[in-house]
Amino acid sequence: MVSDILPISRSQFPMTNPLWIYDTTLRDGAQCEGLSLSLEDKLRIARQLDSLGIPFIEGGWPGANPKDVQFFWRLKEQPLTQAEVVAFCSTRRPGTTAANDEMLQAILSAGTRWVTLFGKSWDLHVIESLKTTLEENLAMIRDTIEYLRSQGRRVIYDAEHWFDGYKHNPDYAIKTLEAAADAGAEWLVLCDTNGGTLPHEVSQVVRDVLAALGTNREVPVQLGIHTHNDSGVAVANALTAVQEGVTMVQGTINGYGERCGNADLCSLIPNFQLKLGHNCIEDEQLVRLTQVSRSISEIVNLAPDDRAPFVGLSAFAHKGGIHVSAVEKNPLTYEHLEPEKIGNTRRIVISDQAGLSNVLAKARTFGMDLDRKNPACRQILEKLKDLESQGYQFEGAEASFELLMREALEQRPPWFEIKGFQVHCDKVGEDCTALATVKLSVNGTNILEAAEGNGPVSALDAALRKALVNFYPAIAHFYLTDYKVRILDSGAGTSAKTRVLVEFSNGQDRWTTVGVSGNILDASYQAVVEGLEYGLVLGDREASVLTVSSY
Numbered sequence: 001m002v003s004d005i006l007p008i009s010r011s012q013f014p015m016t017n018p019l020w021i022y023d024t025t026l027r028d029g030a031q032c033e034g035l036s037l038s039l040e041d042k043l044r045i046a047r048q049l050d051s052l053g054i055p056f057i058e059g060g061w062p063g064a065n066p067k068d069v070q071f072f073w074r075l076k077e078q079p080l081t082q083a084e085v086v087a088f089c090s091t092r093r094p095g096t097t098a099a100n101d102e103m104l105q106a107i108l109s110a111g112t113r114w115v116t117l118f119g120k121s122w123d124l125h126v127i128e129s130l131k132t133t134l135e136e137n138l139a140m141i142r143d144t145i146e147y148l149r150s151q152g153r154r155v156i157y158d159a160e161h162w163f164d165g166y167k168h169n170p171d172y173a174i175k176t177l178e179a180a181a182d183a184g185a186e187w188l189v190l191c192d193t194n195g196g197t198l199p200h201e202v203s204q205v206v207r208d209v210l211a212a213l214g215t216n217r218e219v220p221v222q223l224g225i226h227t228h229n230d231s232g233v234a235v236a237n238a239l240t241a242v243q244e245g246v247t248m249v250q251g252t253i254n255g256y257g258e259r260c261g262n263a264d265l266c267s268l269i270p271n272f273q274l275k276l277g278h279n280c281i282e283d284e285q286l287v288r289l290t291q292v293s294r295s296i297s298e299i300v301n302l303a304p305d306d307r308a309p310f311v312g313l314s315a316f317a318h319k320g321g322i323h324v325s326a327v328e329k330n331p332l333t334y335e336h337l338e339p340e341k342i343g344n345t346r347r348i349v350i351s352d353q354a355g356l357s358n359v360l361a362k363a364r365t366f367g368m369d370l371d372r373k374n375p376a377c378r379q380i381l382e383k384l385k386d387l388e389s390q391g392y393q394f395e396g397a398e399a400s401f402e403l404l405m406r407e408a409l410e411q412r413p414p415w416f417e418i419k420g421f422q423v424h425c426d427k428v429g430e431d432c433t434a435l436a437t438v439k440l441s442v443n444g445t446n447i448l449e450a451a452e453g454n455g456p457v458s459a460l461d462a463a464l465r466k467a468l469v470n471f472y473p474a475i476a477h478f479y480l481t482d483y484k485v486r487i488l489d490s491g492a493g494t495s496a497k498t499r500v501l502v503e504f505s506n507g508q509d510r511w512t513t514v515g516v517s518g519n520i521l522d523a524s525y526q527a528v529v530e531g532l533e534y535g536l537v538l539g540d541r542e543a544s545v546l547t548v549s550s551y
């Protein structure tokens with residue numbers, strides 16, 4: 001039965017201890033507050049998931065909005081390479097038939113082989129939300145699945161509010177699953193829609209369901225799990241369900257979803273594959289997990305969670321000197337697995353808690369193999385601690401630390417020299433614009449440039465780029481992705497010292513620089529200048545053509 005479920009291109013997928021991953025980022029994940037996807041966004045995400053080896057990708061509800069209709073049409077024209085794209089819908093309406101329900105015609109028009117259908121498991125919802133009888137709800141489940149099957153579709157049944165329904169009326173909840181199974185659903189997915197169930201409850205309920213449905217059916221029942229994170233245990237609930245016999249797990253990339261989100265596939269997949277021995281995706285696809293996580297966060301325009309398990313920037317970061325020293329000898333001392341297996345990297349964090357081991361380890365990540373006896377090492381450490389006592393923070397601004405280190409080692413190229421800047425702001429009515437003028441020198445050539453922006457930092461950034469781009473064309477491809485301001489001594493009021501962190505990207509790499517001053521514009525200027533400079537250093541290190549001809 002399982003091999004028949006495989007998309008044709010995945011027929012060679014290792015079938016020892018298989019676990020089927022079902023991604024609902026494009027439907028359930030898109031219900032996350034602050035997340036909005038265009039048609040092109042959805043297509044880009046689908047192809048990222050496809051390249052990751054996700055077997056099932058839920059594309060949306062055809063007919064619910066024009067964008068979802070167009071999404072399925074576009075994938076007909078340019079199909080995914082290996083994943084099954086799945087259409088999503090509800091059971092038919094009360095008092096009609098599935099064959100006469102216009103909503104289901106839109107589902108069929110999407111042309112997917114698989115359809116995920118959700119129905120009511122909780123008698124409260126049947127009576128209060130659907131305003132119908134319990135028997136009619138069972139008929140709606142059976143009729144809809146039988147109709148979809150008669151039209152050549154394969155069906156995954158999502159039992160909405162399953163755990164709440166089972167707690168309040170277990171006999172009726174089981175009847176809804178039996179109706180779906182008897183009508184031809186191939187998976188019965190138990191949904192913790194409100195996210196209030198705890199792992200020990202999931203474990204017991206899954207065992208109850210398997211016992212109630214029995215194993216004497218002509219087609220054995222296959223269970224799935226769909227969990228939400230309202231109690232902070234969505235991942236734990238999914239892990240528990242699989243250990244009890246569930247064979248499909250639904251979730252989203254980065255845990256996106258309404259309210260507190262869905263089970264995070266970026267945590268579930270490596271846990272299942274590397275720790276529980278289930279085959280979810282190929283090993284060479286697993287090493288792309290971190291990249292896919294961050295790429296999708298860029299597409300949805302939400303900052304990556306640096307502290308996310310497995311794929312976060314800080315997931316394998318080491319800050320304390322004792323930790324760093326131990327990890328340098330054997331990473332297993334402070335890491336639960338090798339970060340390379342999921343495409344992440346080990347990071348040595350630099351801060352006022354750093355020891356000489358941190359400095360040496362960090363230098364190696366920058367391609368510098370320093371001798372502990374080199375006097376520059378102690379100078380770097382002393383400079384680091386002095387600057388952090390003034391309010392600088394290098395654990396969040398590693399690009400600035402590399403520039404500091406290169407300067408101490410006399411390896412900081414003189415890309416340009418800053419002479420000064422001025423900023424003028426005008427507010428007329430509701431409009432506020434800024435004009436920035438910068439003076440700098442490149443290889444002895446003095447440059448004076450001005451530019452406007454929608455704020456002083458924007459204007460400064462624009463003026464610097466304008467002054468430098470003719471010497472270093474790659475700067476045109478650098479852009480600001482984040483800007484953070486922290487007041488360091490709030491008791492000083494408007495005279496308080498300010499720390500500014502600015503994050504840049506060139507479309508591939510991200511780097512952060514820091515500036516500190518009693519003047520927020522000066523702090524911002526420091527960070528932006530170093531951000532542009534580090535982009536040039538990074539490009540030069542990667543053998544890019546970023547050198548001015550006379551340098």
